[in-house]
Every structure is written in C-alpha cells, then in structure tokens.
Amino acid sequence: MTYGLFSKFPAQPGKGDDLADFLLEAAELLERDPACIQYVVSGSDEPDVVWVFEVWTDQAAHDASSEPEDIRTLIQRAMPLIAGTPEQTQLVIHGGKGLPS
Amino acid sequence: MTYGLFSKFPAQPGKGDDLADFLLEAAELLERDPACIQYVVSGSDEPDVVWVFEVWTDQAAHDASSEPEDIRTLIQRAMPLIAGTPEQTQLVIHGGKGLPS
Numbered sequence: 457m458t459y460g461l462f463s464k465f466p467a468q469p470g471k472g473d474d475l476a477d478f479l480l481e482a483a484e485l486l487e488r489d490p491a492c493i494q495y496v497v498s499g500s501d502e503p504d505v506v507w508v509f510e511v512w513t514d515q516a517a518h519d520a521s522s523e524p525e526d527i528r529t530l531i532q533r534a535m536p537l538i539a540g541t542p543e544q545t546q547l548v549i550h551g552g553k554g555l556p557s
Numbered sequence: 558m559t560y561g562l563f564s565k566f567p568a569q570p571g572k573g574d575d576l577a578d579f580l581l582e583a584a585e586l587l588e589r590d591p592a593c594i595q596y597v598v599s600g601s602d603e604p605d606v607v608w609v610f611e612v613w614t615d616q617a618a619h620d621a622s623s624e625p626e627d628i629r630t631l632i633q634r635a636m637p638l639i640a641g642t643p644e645q646t647q648l649v650i651h652g653g654k655g656l657p658s
C-alpha cells in the first residue's frame with residue numbers, strides 16, 4: 457500500500473529558509489532510494505513553517521529511511537532549527553497525476 | 558513560482574470512497590493539462606475524508622483549471638458528496654524529489 461505523509465515543520469523564528477534548505481538536502485540524499493517516490497518541500501504564507509509531502513512504496517521503507525549515517529547526521533544538524541513537534545498526516549495514496557505509473 | 562495546494566475534503570457519511578473516485582477522475586482529466594504537475598488523491602485513517610496534494614506551474618493555471626465544461630460537470634456531480642468547505646493550505650513549492658526537473 458503506497459504510503460504518504462504530509463508534515464508541517466515549525467522552524468525557529470527567522471529559520472524557515474534554513475530549515476527548508478536542510479529538507480531539500482534530505483530530498484537530494486533520497487534520490488538514491490527507490491522506495492522514496494516523492495519528497496516535496498514547500499513554504500507557505502505562514503512564516504517559519506516548512507511543509508513536506510512524501511510518497512513511499514510503503515511505511516516500512518519510510519520508517520527505515522532515517523537510518524543511514526548521512527541522513528542521521530543531516531537530521532542532527534537540522535534539529536536546532538526545528539521549533540517543536542511536526543504536525544503529520546499519514547496518508548494512503550489512492551493515485552492521481554504525477555506519480556510513476 | 559510553482560504553486561501547491563493541500564486540501565482536506567470532508568465527505569458525506571459513507572461517501573469517502575465515492576468522492577475519492579470523483580477526484581481520481583478529475584486527475585485523469587488533468588492529464589491533458591501541462592500546467593498541472595501533480596494531482597495526488599489520498600485517504601487516511603480518518604473515515605470519509607479525502608486529501609488532494611496538487612502542484613501547478615502557477616496559481617493562475619490552477620484557478621483556470623475548473624473552467625473546462627467536462628471538469629465543471631464533474632465538480633457538479635461530486636458536490637452532493639462533499640460535506641463542507643475543504644480545508645486548504647496554499648503552498649510555495651521549493652523543490653524536492655518526484656517533481657519534473
């Protein structure tokens with residue numbers, strides 16, 4: 457079952473762009489992971505908030521994705537920029553446009 | 558500026574799957590629209606709620622997308638299944654994995 461996640465990351469005041477850069481770096485690292493179908497980083501008119509829409513082949517692949525050393529290091533570096541627990545919506549992807557067929 | 562939208566559609570009781578089918582039909586119609594980069598339909602553990610993640614070349618393209626006759630007809634047919642105003646988060650897409658380069 458294709459697994460999705462929509463996350464709202466609160467950033468420390470004035471650190472929204474820096475946090476977005478880290479999450480874009482994570483997206484680049486995930487280019488190598490075929491189980492990661494999408495990792496889309498966005499902003500909004502809400503300052504110091506970064507949104508990430510993810511699609512994975514399944515939840516286990518997502519859960520395992522933070523294990524590699526370089527990703528763990530990146531998460532550690534980003535932690536000081538995050539201002540609280542992200543709000544997350546877990547999704548069951550039905551389909552649509554823009555997903556690999 | 559690449560425009561994004563994340564929407565939470567409340568469905569009438571027991572009509573979540575039917576609403577998802579309509580939104581998947583909309584995604585198929587949008588296959589012809591090059592300005593629509595993504596239109597991903599999802600469910601969650603919340604019954605009778607359908608989520609749509611959209612990415613468009615810009616907001617004007619999104620706003621114009623409901624004008625074609627067949628899409629307007631589809632929206633009319635889906636309206637009775639929708640149980641209230643969708644909650645929507647407008648996004649500025651920074652980038653990431655899964656978007657066309």
